[in-house]
Structure formats: structure tokens, C-alpha cells
Amino acid sequence: MKNEMISHIGIAVRNLEDGITRYALLTGNQKPFITEVPDQKVKVAMFSPGDENNSGSRIELLAPTSSESPIAKFLDKRGEGLHHICIYVDDIEKKLEELKKSGAKLIDKTPRIGAEGNKVAFIHPTSSNGVLVELEQWRSHS
Numbered sequence: 001m002k003n004e005m006i007s008h009i010g011i012a013v014r015n016l017e018d019g020i021t022r023y024a025l026l027t028g029n030q031k032p033f034i035t036e037v038p039d040q041k042v043k044v045a046m047f048s049p050g051d052e053n054n055s056g057s058r059i060e061l062l063a064p065t066s067s068e069s070p071i072a073k074f075l076d077k078r079g080e081g082l083h084h085i086c087i088y089v090d091d092i093e094k095k096l097e098e099l100k101k102s103g104a105k106l107i108d109k110t111p112r113i114g115a116e117g118n119k120v121a122f123i124h125p126t127s128s129n130g131v132l133v134e135l136e137q138w139r140s141h142s
């Protein structure tokens, strides 16, 4: 098990380059991990606390690559700001099953692969007290 609860906090931004400039200064990390998630139509910049990507709790900037992106819709409705928090789980399939049994509303009924190559799934904010929650299963390095 990963000895941390928060994987990362997701922040919706209109302009990724502008966001990177600001968060490079805020976090002291000048070289965020940048990637694109085509199925979500987003470009992502991930700020890790250390040199190694994907380690420690991170800040994820999300910018839409299309007006069809869920992030574009979020920005239209709410503007820039906090989009989701991501919580580590040991076994994502098991957790989704437990949540389903509890009556929680799941956005992803089965996990998909997130920006960093781990299994992730989103829970509807109505089932997590108004916060969009992403679950992430840390891949085993063994």
C-alpha cells in the first residue's frame, strides 16, 4: 500500500502554458511531466514534489484540447479552479464494487488508464459530498 492518501489535486486551467509558469513558481518544480489524455481531450501537466515523476502528492493542471472535453465544459460552467482530488486505493476493482454496493454513483464503472499509466476511475460528486473524486491504484513496481 502506498503510504499516502492523496495522489494529486486536479486544477482546471484555460491555458496550460500560463498555468505551468504559475505552478512552476509556486511548487519550485520547473519540469512538470506533460502528457495528453486523448479520450478525455485534455493536456495535463503534473507537478511532483521531487525529481522523480509520479512520486509524492502532486498537482495536476488540466487544459482542454477541444470544446468537447469535459474540462472545457467545466471551465464554461465554473471557470478555472479546483476540479478533483485523487485518492489512492489498493485494489480499484474491489473499491468500485464496494462503492456500487453502497449505492454510490460512479462515473467510471470500470477503471481506465489515467495520465500516468495507472488504473483510475471517477466517482460522481453527488456521492462524495460535492467533490469530484478520482480513485487511483498505484501500480506495483515489483
Ligand code: ZN
Pocket (backbone or CB within 6 Å): 008, 009, 010, 060, 084, 086, 134
Ligand atoms: Zn487526476
